[in-house]
Structures are given as C-alpha cells and as structure tokens.
Amino acid sequence: MQKKTAVILFNLGGPDKPSSIKPFLINFFMDKNIIRAPYPVRYFLSRMIANKRSKNEAGSAYARLGGKSPLLENTMKQAGAIQGELGPDYRVFVCMRYWHPMSDEVAQLVKDYAPDKIVLVPLYPQYSTTTTRSSIQDWNRACKKHHLKTPTSLVCCYPFDDGFIKTSVEKIKPVYEELQQQKGNPPRLLFSAHGLPEKIIKAGDPYQWQCEESARKIVEALGIYNLDWSVCYQSRVGPLKWIGPSTDEALHKAAKDRVPVLIYPHAFVSEHVETLVEIEEEYRDEAKKLGVPGFARVETVGTGKDFIASLAERIKNQSKLSGFPNSQNQRFCPMQFSQCCQNETARLGF
Numbered sequence: 001m002q003k004k005t006a007v008i009l010f011n012l013g014g015p016d017k018p019s020s021i022k023p024f025l026i027n028f029f030m031d032k033n034i035i036r037a038p039y040p041v042r043y044f045l046s047r048m049i050a051n052k053r054s055k056n057e058a059g060s061a062y063a064r065l066g067g068k069s070p071l072l073e074n075t076m077k078q079a080g081a082i083q084g085e086l087g088p089d090y091r092v093f094v095c096m097r098y099w100h101p102m103s104d105e106v107a108q109l110v111k112d113y114a115p116d117k118i119v120l121v122p123l124y125p126q127y128s129t130t131t132t133r134s135s136i137q138d139w140n141r142a143c144k145k146h147h148l149k150t151p152t153s154l155v156c157c158y159p160f161d162d163g164f165i166k167t168s169v170e171k172i173k174p175v176y177e178e179l180q181q182q183k184g185n186p187p188r189l190l191f192s193a194h195g196l197p198e199k200i201i202k203a204g205d206p207y208q209w210q211c212e213e214s215a216r217k218i219v220e221a222l223g224i225y226n227l228d229w230s231v232c233y234q235s236r237v238g239p240l241k242w243i244g245p246s247t248d249e250a251l252h253k254a255a256k257d258r259v260p261v262l263i264y265p266h267a268f269v270s271e272h273v274e275t276l277v278e279i280e281e282e283y284r285d286e287a288k289k290l291g292v293p294g295f296a297r298v299e300t301v302g303t304g305k306d307f308i309a310s311l312a313e314r315i316k317n318q319s320k321l322s323g324f325p326n327s328q329n330q331r332f333c334p335m336q337f338s339q340c341c342q343n344e345t346a347r348l349g350f
Contacts, residue, residue, distance in 0.1 A: 005090045005319045006115035006150070008106065009079055010122040010135035013096030014062075014069020014272060020099060021058055025050035027098040033134040036200075049237075061277045071272040072096065074302065075123065078270065081303040085312035090319070091115070097135050103142035111148045118152040119318045121311065123269050125164055126214060127157035127333075127341050128207035130196060133348060140349040153321050154350065155314050156341040159214035160332070163310020164269075167301040168218045172264055175298050176224070179260055183294040187260035188228040191215040192247045192279065193267035195233030197240040204338030208243050211267055218266065228259065234283075235274055247279075251287050260294025261287060268300050269307070275300060 015024040029035055029046035037045070053059070062068060072094070079092045086092065091113055095106040110118065120139065122132040136154070143149070158164055172189065179187045193211045201208050215231045232250040236242045245253075247263070254261045263283065265275050280297050287295040301307040333340035341348065 003089065003116040004113065005117045005119060005315075006110045006113055007082070007086065007090055007092045007315055008110070008118060008120050008139065009075065009082070009092060009094050010120065010124075010132070010139070011071060011075045011094065011096055011270065012131070012272075013099035013102070014071040015099060016068050016072065018059075018062070018067040020068070021062055022050050022054040024099045025053055025058060031098075031130075031134055033130050033137075053237075058273075061273050064277050064281065065273060069099075069272055070276070071270055072099075074270040074272070077303055078123070078308070081308045082312050082315070085309055086315060090315070095135070095139065097131075097138060103138045104145065107139070107142035107146045107148050110150075111146055115150055117319050118150045119315050120152060120154045121315060122155070122157070124267070125157060125161070125269060126159045126193070126207055126210035126267055128196065128200075129205050129339050129344075130200065130207075132157065132341065133339075133344060136348050152350075153318050154341075154348070155311075155318050157210065158311070158314065159210040160217050161307075161310055161314070163304075163306040163308070163313075164301060165217050165221050166310075167304035167307040168264070168266060169221045170304065170306075171298050171301065172218070172222060172262070175296050176222075176262055179262055179294055179296045183260045185259070186224075186226075186228060187262045187294060187296070188230070188254055188257075189219075190247065190250050190254075190261055190263045191218070191229065191231045191266045192234050192250075192263050192283075193231065193265070194235050194274065195242045195244075195246065197238075198243050199240065201243055204336070204340075204343075206333040206337035206340045209333065209337060215266055218264075234265075234278060247283060248286065251283065251290055251292060254287070255290035255292045258293055260296075261292055262296045262298060264298040265300060270302065271300055 015021045026046045029049050035042050079094050083092045124131045212231050232245050232247045234247040284295050
C-alpha cells in the first residue's frame with residue numbers, strides 16, 4: 001500500500017470580513033511569541049490594541065481590500081500549485097495562525113486523512129520565533145488535543161533556496177528595467193521585510209540576519225553592475241524600539257539622494273495587506289509626498305514556477321526523513337543566534 005503524506009502549509013491568516021478584523025487582531029496580539037508578557041497583560045493589551053486598530057489603521061487598510069484579507073485565497077493557490085507538483089501520494093493542507101482555518105480545524109482534517117507522515121512547511125522563507133516557532137507550537141498543541149500522533153518533520157526555513165532566489169530575480173528584473181527606462185537613471189532596490197522589536201533579535205532570533213543575507217543572495221543572482229540596494233523594515237507597531245532602518249527612513253533617504261525606489265518584500269511569499277496596501281498605496285503616497293523621483297513595487301514570488309517546484313522538492317525529500325534536525329535543515333545561522341531553529345528543537349517539539 002502506498003504511503004500517504006500530509007503537508008501543512010503555515011501562514012499568518014487574515015480577516016475574511018469586516019467583523020473578523022477585531023478578533024483576528026486579538027488572536028495576533030494574544031500570541032506569547034508576539035507580546036512576551038504574562039497572560040493577564042497580553043489579555044488586556046490584545047483587546048486594547050485590537051479595539052483601537054480595528055477602528056483605525058487595520059480597519060482602513062482592509063477596507064481598501066474590500067473588507068477582508070486576500071491571504072487565504074493566495075495561499076490556497078500556492079497550495080494547489082504545490083499539490084500539482086507533489087502528486088496523489090501527498091495532500092496539502094493550509095493552516096493559518098490567527099484566523100480560519102486554524103490549527104484545531106486542520107489537525108482534525110489531517111487526522112481524518114490518516115497520513116503515514118506529516119511535513120510542516122512555513123510560508124516564511126526566513127525563520128523567526130514570531131512566525132515559524134509560533135505556528136509550530138500552536139500546531140503541536142492542536143495535535144495533542146486531537147490525539148494526532150503521526151511522525152512529523154519540518155522544512156524549517158529556506159532564505160537561500162535556489163527556487164526562491166531565482167523567482168525573486170525573475171520578479172525584480174523587468175520592474176527594475178522598466179523603472180530605470182522611465183526615469184533615466186538606475187533605481188535603488190529596497191528589500192522591505194516585516195520589522196520586529198529589537199529586543200527579540202537581541203534574544204537570539206535569527207530573522208534579521210536571514211533577511212539581510214537572503215537579500216544579499218538575491219542581489220548576487222541579479223548580477224546588476226554596481227546595484228544600489230539596501231534592506232529596510234516595515235509595519236512597526238507600539239512604543240518599543242524596532243530593528244531598522246525603517247522603510248519610511250529608507251524613503252526619506254531616497255528623496256534626499258534623488259533616486260527612484262523599487263520595493264521588493266522578500267520576507268513575504270504571498271500578496272496581502274502589507275504588500276497591497278502598506279507598500280503599494282501608503283509607501284507610494286509617502287514617496288510622492290517626499291519627492292522621491294520614481295516608485296515601483298515588485299510582486300511576491302506567489303506561484304512562481306521555480307519557487308513552487310523547489311519547495312515541492314524540499315517537501316519530497318523531507319517526507320523521507322524523520323525528526324529534526326536533519327540533512328534537509330543543515331545549520332547556516334551563525335552560532336550567536338541561540339533561537340535559530342537548530343537550537344529550538346525542544347520548543348518546536350522535535
């Protein structure tokens with residue numbers, strides 16, 4: 001009998017209607033990996049922040065997208081593309097962290113499927129305790145609740161993956177060349193990733209290092225002579241000091257230097273509110289106000305052929321292995337990152 005493998009694609013999730021915005025935000029800010037405070041403090045802060053942001057920033061942003069996030073739809077397209085590469089011995093499930101379908105729902109579906117093996121795949125190229133670790137911890141909680149004890153392995157992160165790099169280059173090059181032709185001089189390529197509070201990075205999270213090295217690999221593959229590029233961070237929330245420079249600061253610098261900018265969100269693989277609204281609309285408007293002489297956004301890798309094929313190949317290889325760490329997740333983070341996935345086996349349940 002042919003063995004069956006369940007593939008779990010993790011992503012952030014997003015509200016599916018206006019009334020879902022507030023509970024989605026509560027779920028997000030209740031995550032102990034996001035707000036690292038005792039439960040009573042998280043309970044109070046999550047509701048205070050969600051109430052405010054659902055009426056203001058988040059409510060306005062999702063309103064521009066018809067009152068909901070397109071992330072689930074876009075992730076389902078990726079799941080379908082990966083399913084097509086994997087074939088009938090695999091079944092791909094989408095599992096969102098902060099809105100439906102969430103771990104409890106998906107764990108029951110997987111149990112009903114009765115696979116011989118489970119492979120966990122975060123749709124976050126760069127590992128962070130706030131994204132990948134959070135998703136896996138919640139998945140493990142749901143598995144215990146539903147008595148799902150299938151052997152499981154993990155595709156931890158893939159910031160240097162050939163398919164991811166190649167698809168990134170294919171997305172960037174035509175937009176770069178078009179903007180250069182329009183403006184008559186080379187633009188500055190900004191790699192804009194979601195930001196994190198500085199204290200999370202100082203605690204040993206490798207996310208910033210992986211983001212910056214990932215950008216460097218893409219730049220090398222682009223092969224554009226004397227390319228003007230930098231990494232910046234978007235989506236700051238709250239009073240804590242965040243890693244930088246911020247994307248706002250990068251736009252101010254571009255205005256001062258009188259160079260067009262091209263933004264590529266290389267820490268995202270699916271279009272959602274932070275690419276379609278924050279970058280495409282808000283940063284575009286800000287660039288215009290500042291006098292930046294040109295602006296363009298590069299799409300995420302999405303269902304790019306090489307990205308999907310490469311991820312599917314990793315899944316196939318991972319399905320033959322057990323436990324974690326293993327040969328598919330060789331350590332490449334410097335040792336100072338104590339919360340690299342290679343050091344997180346206990347917290348990840350492997």
